[in-house]
Amino acid sequence: MRNPLLAPDLREIVADRDEACLREFFRDHHPADAAELLDDLEADEVFFVLQLMSGRERAAIFDYLDEPLQEGVAERMDDHDLAALVTYMSHDERAGLMTRLPQERSDRIYPLLARAEREDIRRLQSYAEGTTGAVMTSDYATVPADETAAAAIERLRHEAPDRETIYYCYVVDDNRRLKGFVSLKNLILAPPYRRVSEVMKTDFVRAYVDDDAESTAKKLAEYDLLAIPVCDRDDHLVGIVTHDDVIDLIVEEATEDVHRLGGVGPLEHAYLETPFVTLWLNRAVWLSVLFVAGFLTTWALKNFEDDFERIPALVLFIPLIISAGGNCGSQSATLITRALALGELTPKDWLRVLGHEILMGTSLGLALGFVGFLRALLTSSDGTAGASWSMFALTIGLAVSVVVVCGNLVGAMMPLILKRLGFDPALMSNPAVSSLVDVTGIVTYFAIAQAILL
Amino acid sequence: MRNPLLAPDLREIVADRDEACLREFFRDHHPADAAELLDDLEADEVFFVLQLMSGRERAAIFDYLDEPLQEGVAERMDDHDLAALVTYMSHDERAGLMTRLPQERSDRIYPLLARAEREDIRRLQSYAEGTTGAVMTSDYATVPADETAAAAIERLRHEAPDRETIYYCYVVDDNRRLKGFVSLKNLILAPPYRRVSEVMKTDFVRAYVDDDAESTAKKLAEYDLLAIPVCDRDDHLVGIVTHDDVIDLIVEEATEDVHRLGGVGPLEHAYLETPFVTLWLNRAVWLSVLFVAGFLTTWALKNFEDDFERIPALVLFIPLIISAGGNCGSQSATLITRALALGELTPKDWLRVLGHEILMGTSLGLALGFVGFLRALLTSSDGTAGASWSMFALTIGLAVSVVVVCGNLVGAMMPLILKRLGFDPALMSNPAVSSLVDVTGIVTYFAIAQAILL
Numbered sequence: 001m002r003n004p005l006l007a008p009d010l011r012e013i014v015a016d017r018d019e020a021c022l023r024e025f026f027r028d029h030h031p032a033d034a035a036e037l038l039d040d041l042e043a044d045e046v047f048f049v050l051q052l053m054s055g056r057e058r059a060a061i062f063d064y065l066d067e068p069l070q071e072g073v074a075e076r077m078d079d080h081d082l083a084a085l086v087t088y089m090s091h092d093e094r095a096g097l098m099t100r101l102p103q104e105r106s107d108r109i110y111p112l113l114a115r116a117e118r119e120d121i122r123r124l125q126s127y128a129e130g131t132t133g134a135v136m137t138s139d140y141a142t143v144p145a146d147e148t149a150a151a152a153i154e155r156l157r158h159e160a161p162d163r164e165t166i167y168y169c170y171v172v173d174d175n176r177r178l179k180g181f182v183s184l185k186n187l188i189l190a191p192p193y194r195r196v197s198e199v200m201k202t203d204f205v206r207a208y209v210d211d212d213a214e215s216t217a218k219k220l221a222e223y224d225l226l227a228i229p230v231c232d233r234d235d236h237l238v239g240i241v242t243h244d245d246v247i248d249l250i251v252e253e254a255t256e257d258v259h260r261l262g263g264v265g266p267l268e269h270a271y272l273e274t275p276f277v278t279l280w281l282n283r284a285v286w287l288s289v290l291f292v293a294g295f296l297t298t299w300a301l302k303n304f305e306d307d308f309e310r311i312p313a314l315v316l317f318i319p320l321i322i323s324a325g326g327n328c329g330s331q332s333a334t335l336i337t338r339a340l341a342l343g344e345l346t347p348k349d350w351l352r353v354l355g356h357e358i359l360m361g362t363s364l365g366l367a368l369g370f371v372g373f374l375r376a377l378l379t380s381s382d383g384t385a386g387a388s389w390s391m392f393a394l395t396i397g398l399a400v401s402v403v404v405v406c407g408n409l410v411g412a413m414m415p416l417i418l419k420r421l422g423f424d425p426a427l428m429s430n431p432a433v434s435s436l437v438d439v440t441g442i443v444t445y446f447a448i449a450q451a452i453l454l
Numbered sequence: 455m456r457n458p459l460l461a462p463d464l465r466e467i468v469a470d471r472d473e474a475c476l477r478e479f480f481r482d483h484h485p486a487d488a489a490e491l492l493d494d495l496e497a498d499e500v501f502f503v504l505q506l507m508s509g510r511e512r513a514a515i516f517d518y519l520d521e522p523l524q525e526g527v528a529e530r531m532d533d534h535d536l537a538a539l540v541t542y543m544s545h546d547e548r549a550g551l552m553t554r555l556p557q558e559r560s561d562r563i564y565p566l567l568a569r570a571e572r573e574d575i576r577r578l579q580s581y582a583e584g585t586t587g588a589v590m591t592s593d594y595a596t597v598p599a600d601e602t603a604a605a606a607i608e609r610l611r612h613e614a615p616d617r618e619t620i621y622y623c624y625v626v627d628d629n630r631r632l633k634g635f636v637s638l639k640n641l642i643l644a645p646p647y648r649r650v651s652e653v654m655k656t657d658f659v660r661a662y663v664d665d666d667a668e669s670t671a672k673k674l675a676e677y678d679l680l681a682i683p684v685c686d687r688d689d690h691l692v693g694i695v696t697h698d699d700v701i702d703l704i705v706e707e708a709t710e711d712v713h714r715l716g717g718v719g720p721l722e723h724a725y726l727e728t729p730f731v732t733l734w735l736n737r738a739v740w741l742s743v744l745f746v747a748g749f750l751t752t753w754a755l756k757n758f759e760d761d762f763e764r765i766p767a768l769v770l771f772i773p774l775i776i777s778a779g780g781n782c783g784s785q786s787a788t789l790i791t792r793a794l795a796l797g798e799l800t801p802k803d804w805l806r807v808l809g810h811e812i813l814m815g816t817s818l819g820l821a822l823g824f825v826g827f828l829r830a831l832l833t834s835s836d837g838t839a840g841a842s843w844s845m846f847a848l849t850i851g852l853a854v855s856v857v858v859v860c861g862n863l864v865g866a867m868m869p870l871i872l873k874r875l876g877f878d879p880a881l882m883s884n885p886a887v888s889s890l891v892d893v894t895g896i897v898t899y900f901a902i903a904q905a906i907l908l
Contacts, residue, residue: 261712263788291822301770
């Protein structure tokens with residue numbers, strides 16, 4: 001989506017301090033486009049450009065800037081400008097920004113904000129990461145139950161510029177308890193004199209501040225909603241989560257799952273924006289865990305040292321056999337983990353999954369084992385210590401089959417077990433499945449070889 | 455989200471043919487909830503329940519049913535009922551259903567539909583899978599440019615029940631060329647006598663029927679839109695893609711990427727709903743490709759048979775060394791593949807990625823190599839053919855470091871190369887990275903061993 005060609009032009013215009021041209025340049029751009037162009041500039045340049053705009057325009061573009069750039073620009077603004085910017089920003093974005101500012105800076109900004117804004121930011125900041133409260137916005141519209149549809153529309157018209165959406169609005173009682181929901185569509189369809197209480201829905205989907213943000217996102221997606229109201233545990237309306245935030249959440253969640261499956265812990269920023277040391281630590285932790293677990297393969301092989309000294313040909317097939325098991329396990333782990341993430345499966349389905357995967361693993365194992373048998377027949381080696389070459393090939397074929405069946409089951413069952421124990425099933429990454437299967441694969445392979453060849 | 459507890463109750467009520475109770479049961483449910491409850495029943499039972507409802511209600515619930523169930527229920531309906539259902543269904547869903555019906559059935563249904571509906575379905579069916587045309591709906595609202603804001607709102611009020619959304623509407627000329635866009639919010643904010651042409655935007659985001667559906671989804675997400683208009687190449691408005699379809703697209707796309715990375719080809723249905731043979735073939739193809747590629751490891755080891763016959767201790771560390779490289783490669787492949795999918799990187803960034811990953815791989819490799827060196831020091835084996843044990847440990851440490859650096863680079867560069875060549879970068883699955891690294895790892899390991907120990 002980036003348009004890197006435009007960045008140098010823009011940079012030149014900024015360098016020339018050509019204010020008229022810059023105003024012209026940004027007048028017709030959607031704030032998202034403007035932010036995308038600005039994302040390629042330095043904080044100094046962006047600061048200069050934003051200074052030329054009105055408060056509202058500036059905040060609309062600022063909302064869309066990358067986080068590090070937001071921080072760089074905020075650093076260059078004086079306290080009063082920053083306070084004005086915070087006032088105009090969208091409620092969820094500004095709570096995030098205030099959290100990321102250095103403590104002593106935010107301490108100076110808070111007193112400059114209106115009391116309502118200050119309390120709003122504090123409240124949004126108070127919810128734990130990953131909860132619905134932490135992703136909601138407090139920019140929602142409410143209408144009184146006893147107002148007429150026409151009066152309610154008139155009210156929305158006045159509030160429109162300050163609300164995240166006016167297409168959905170909510171009805172609360174005197175204690176701000178959520179009582180009803182009415183869409184602008186239903187208000188428009190209703191006869192003008194009809195009261196809100198007569199057209200509002202009282203049975204509708206809601207979320208709670210301490211609900212997992214991901215499950216709230218799924219709810220919104222399932223019911224095809226534009227927004228979902230968020231209540232505290234006493235049913236007071238405290239915010240809404242909108243469809244655009246849900247899209248962001250779903251993308252983030254998918255990224256986290258992909259990373260976990262690949263053996264990388266969740267990252268907060270984009271690949272190129274993550275500091276080297278953060279990324280190094282993240283990767284090193286997982287690699288080390290897997291590496292130390294891999295010591296088991298050395299230990300396992302040590303126990304069979306006599307066997308492969310006697311029949312060196314056995315060594316030739318070690319990587320082939322253990323990687324066949326690992327690959328099959330990666331496949332089943334991926335399928336089950338994704339099905340769990342999508343809600344297609346729950347740990348209660350374990351018996352069904354077990355049956356399915358025993359059948360699947362066996363049929364895949366037989367197929368691969370047969371190919372392995374043929375491959376071994378076509379090799380020749382002197383190192384079979386007198387055992388016939390066809391018996392050796394049979395050993396390989398059988399070992400491939402059994403290791404594939406086991407690998408497949410390990411990959412399928414581990415995510416279910418992790419989920420049941422309350423962990424993220426994606427912790428059972430593909431590399432972790434491979435490591436686990438490597439050890440069992442070696443033991444299985446040599447046990448079969450001992451039985452047939454020795 | 456499933457509520458399996460309710461299914462048996464519902465099944466009993468259906469078995470009792472208790473029509474009053476069923477009507478009561480479904481009256482207050484959102485169609486999405488109703489469909490979720492029905493998804494656990496057999497097609498016969500669902501058919502019976504849907505027969506009790508009015509045409510519109512029936513279609514609203516049917517839209518949300520799982521595809522196999524939709525087909526089962528359609529099979530049980532007579533032609534006239536099915537034609538009525540198709541007329542009421544949402545435009546994108548019904549085009550999908552008509553495509554999935556057996557040819558001779560759809561041939562009987564088409565003549566029963568109004569000409570406009572028939573043409574609409576044919577048009578939506580004509581777009582290739584994966585394009586924006588194939589996911590759009592033709593249920594959009596238009597307003598004339600010379601109408602006043604008040605008249606336009608009045609028009610939307612009349613059209614509301616038949617349109618996917620009335621919150622966004624579009625202005626077309628006499629040839630249906632897309633000229634403008636106006637949101638209901640802007641219509642409401644405008645003075646009632648102001649003309650649509652004065653309040654509409656003429657510079658706004660649009661997509662084209664043959665655009666990749668995924669890129670259209672990204673566009674909608676980037677601009678936080680409720681819907682995006684879709685034009686043919688002559689700028690005639692032919693449909694819209696709505697925010698709820700975009701969420702589905704993003705989830706599907708993420709599932710495809712996750713599956714590919716795990717070495718599974720894209721699946722059309724959910725894990726438990728995919729026929730066994732389809733899933734078997736899908737998995738067997740990838741496993742076989744990787745298995746045959748794995749023959750290279752046997753061939754590579756065969757070349758070093760003399761070496762490990764002389765120094766059997768070398769064998770002990772084969773799995774540990776090659777899996778360290780594979781794991782590191784899986785990590786970098788995952789990071790780069792996901793960054794490409796999110797648009798954070800393009801193949802043009804290859805030099806930057808190369809520099810980053812050389813540094814990253816080296817620092818990870820040195821750390822793991824040091825741990826490997828210590829581990830090897832602590833082992834003891836007689837099979838070193840006279841070489842000193844510390845030289846042996848040095849061999850292991852060095853081999854781990856070099857293999858990790860190489861594995862990391864293979865994992866990072868392959869997705870960029872695949873993308874550059876026009877393939878899906880996720881084709882470089884974690885198992886494929888491991889297989890590739892296995893071979894290079896074995897060769898590297900024994901080359902280092904020969905240099906130091908022999």
